[in-house]
Amino acid sequence: xxxxxxxxxxxxxxxxxxxxxxxxxxxxxxxxxxxxxxxxxxxxxxxxxxxxxxxxxxxxxxxxxxxxxxxxxxxxxxxxxxxxxxxxxxxxxxxxxxxxxxxxxxxxxxxxxxxxxxxxxxxxxxxxxxxxxxxxxxxxxxxxx
Amino acid sequence: xxxxxxxxxxxxxxxxxxxxxxxxxxxxxxxxxxxxxxxxxxxxxxxxxxxxxxxxxxxxxxxxxxxxxxxxxxxxxxxxxxxxxxxxxxxxxxxxxxxxxxxxxxxxxxxxxxxxxxxxxxxxxxxxxxxxxxxxxxxxxxxxxxxxxxxxxxxxxxxxxxxxxxxxxxxxxxxxxxxxxxxxxxxxxxxxxxxxxxxxxxxxxxxxxxxxxxxxxxxxxxxxxxxxxxxxxxxxxxxxxxxxxxxxxxxxxxxxxxxxxxxxxxxxxxxxxxxxxxxxxxxxxxxxxxxxxxxxxxxxxxxxxxxxxxxxxxxxxxxxxxxxxxxxxxxxxxxxxxxxxxxxxxxxxxxxxxxxxxxxxxxxxxxxxxxxxxxxxxxxxxxxxxxxxxxxxxxxxxxxxxxxxxxx
Ligand code: FES
Ligand code: FES
Numbered sequence: 001x002x003x004x005x006x007x008x009x010x011x012x013x014x015x016x017x018x019x020x021x022x023x024x025x026x027x028x029x030x031x032x033x034x035x036x037x038x039x040x041x042x043x044x045x046x047x048x049x050x051x052x053x054x055x056x057x058x059x060x061x062x063x064x065x066x067x068x069x070x071x072x073x074x075x076x077x078x079x080x081x082x083x084x085x086x087x088x089x090x091x092x093x094x095x096x097x098x099x100x101x102x103x104x105x106x107x108x109x110x111x112x113x114x115x116x117x118x119x120x121x122x123x124x125x126x127x128x129x130x131x132x133x134x135x136x137x138x139x140x141x142x143x144x145x
Numbered sequence: 146x147x148x149x150x151x152x153x154x155x156x157x158x159x160x161x162x163x164x165x166x167x168x169x170x171x172x173x174x175x176x177x178x179x180x181x182x183x184x185x186x187x188x189x190x191x192x193x194x195x196x197x198x199x200x201x202x203x204x205x206x207x208x209x210x211x212x213x214x215x216x217x218x219x220x221x222x223x224x225x226x227x228x229x230x231x232x233x234x235x236x237x238x239x240x241x242x243x244x245x246x247x248x249x250x251x252x253x254x255x256x257x258x259x260x261x262x263x264x265x266x267x268x269x270x271x272x273x274x275x276x277x278x279x280x281x282x283x284x285x286x287x288x289x290x291x292x293x294x295x296x297x298x299x300x301x302x303x304x305x306x307x308x309x310x311x312x313x314x315x316x317x318x319x320x321x322x323x324x325x326x327x328x329x330x331x332x333x334x335x336x337x338x339x340x341x342x343x344x345x346x347x348x349x350x351x352x353x354x355x356x357x358x359x360x361x362x363x364x365x366x367x368x369x370x371x372x373x374x375x376x377x378x379x380x381x382x383x384x385x386x387x388x389x390x391x392x393x394x395x396x397x398x399x400x401x402x403x404x405x406x407x408x409x410x411x412x413x414x415x416x417x418x419x420x421x422x423x424x425x426x427x428x429x430x431x432x433x434x435x436x437x438x439x440x441x442x443x444x445x446x447x448x449x450x451x452x453x454x455x456x457x458x459x460x461x462x463x464x465x466x467x468x469x470x471x472x473x474x475x476x477x478x479x480x481x482x483x484x485x486x487x488x489x490x491x492x493x494x495x496x497x498x499x500x501x502x503x504x505x506x507x508x509x510x511x512x513x514x515x516x517x518x519x520x521x522x523x524x525x526x527x528x529x530x531x532x533x534x535x536x537x538x539x540x541x542x543x544x545x546x547x548x549x550x551x552x553x
Contacts, residue, residue, distance in 0.1 A: 096212060
């Protein structure tokens with residue numbers, strides 16, 4: 001089946017054999033948007049987090065068919081120039097280590113901000129994993145958001 | 146290519162390059178001081194510094210950056226004694242090939258938090274030596290032999306009284322023809338601009354917008370994706386090659402012969418790779434396979450509870466570690482110190498606490514799942530993209546797997 005998706009403000013057409021294909025693999029393998037990461041595939045780690053109509057969703061378990069007609073934003077579309085306040089805070093606090101979790105982390109933080117959360121409350125909404133253990137810096141980065 | 150021994154005992158050598166100045170450094174081998182007098186061999190170079198006529202400063206290192214900040218740290222150390230802006234230094238990882246393992250002689254690995262620790266002084270010595278060669282080149286152009294007439298700041302050499310300036314790039318080619326100084330002075334601690342300071346890491350910006358490319362992100366034209374289904378038990382083998390679902394290729398995967406790494410018998414097929422058009426496609430096909438395995442006779446006891454019980458039984462009767470002994474598998478490692486002292490202290494204590502701690506097998510699990518991308522055209526090329534902290538080991542492994550691969 002051919003589906004039309006709105007990804008990062010652009011309309012993209014993809015052909016999939018199964019509407020149950022997770023959005024993660026559509027983004028990564030069909031659309032080449034590799035900024036969204038695969039960590040576990042079972043909604044545990046959060047590396048695959050994207051925004052769907054402004055809300056964070058784990059794309060590894062989000063059927064592509066459910067994404068039709070909704071606004072999908074990936075890390076590549078969070079801003080064009082690293083200007084999202086969370087990206088700025090991440091740079092200022094030198095948050096990433098290996099960085100593999102950070103696309104998802106930033107999208108989860110952006111989602112919490114969309115939901116009206118600020119400062120320390122943002123972390124209450126984010127349960128993504130960072131194996132490098134950058135939580136201390138994430139906390140500092142979120143403090144002023 | 147001519148390498149000169151620069152300074153003892155740091156055993157570093159410099160190499161002239163046509164378009165600018167290129168230096169190679171040599172890692173001193175700790176404990177082999179007697180060999181330091183020998184002329185350094187090219188094969189021991191593991192780090193290159195190039196100063197281009199276009200003012201570029203490139204540091205090519207034989208280690209990997211995994212986000213621990215080594216590349217930025219090395220640039221920081223280098224920039225201090227080279228007297229350039231930190232932001233001017235571009236640090237790159239040497240790309241090894243079978244024909245030219247670059248940087249030569251280097252493992253391109255990162256282990257034991259050693260990159261900055263082992264390179265600190267070499268980096269400083271080399272940077273200071275390069276700086277003095279560049280200053281000497283400017284002095285030669287000016288026909289002046291008095292070093293104190295010159296100052297350096299941000300990669301620009303200035304004649305302090307007449308104000309004439311030379312950029313590093315403009316004298317790099319001339320500097321490459323000079324003999325490296327025996328001992329270039331290092332920047333005194335009191336004048337540090339960079340060492341000991343917290344500097345922004347180079348790798349951060351690309352890690353906040355999804356542009357950093359990880360192993361799993363490599364995309365090549367016409368690539369296909371494979372997923373692996375492993376035998377559910379160590380030591381098991383595939384009983385029968387399954388039929389490929391239509392549109393997919395099923396590849397029985399061979400065990401890589403790794404010595405002393407488990408129960409697998411060399412050559413046994415213990416996994417199946419399924420190749421598809423994209424990850425999900427291959428994944429679905431792999432899940433749908435009806436695989437039959439021949440499990441080892443001890444399969445039922447290969448579980449965490451049994452491992453813990455076995456380990457505890459072993460701990461109760463194992464041979465204690467002995468300095469200088471073979472200390473093979475099953476050795477009991479205890480806290481540092483003499484076991485008799487420890488037992489005397491325990492028996493003399495008013496209160497003793499007895500506790501058993503066990504750790505699960507989770508160490509070194511990384512967020513990025515293990516993966517690699519291979520562009521293999523038999524007889525033409527074999528390029529491997531892998532998230533690894535030891536690129537040269539990957540090369541050796543590949544030659545073991547595909548012995549016909551020859552350096553081109
Ligand atoms: S990959 Fe989606 S939560 Fe881990
Ligand atoms: S930065 Fe490495 S997993 Fe979070």
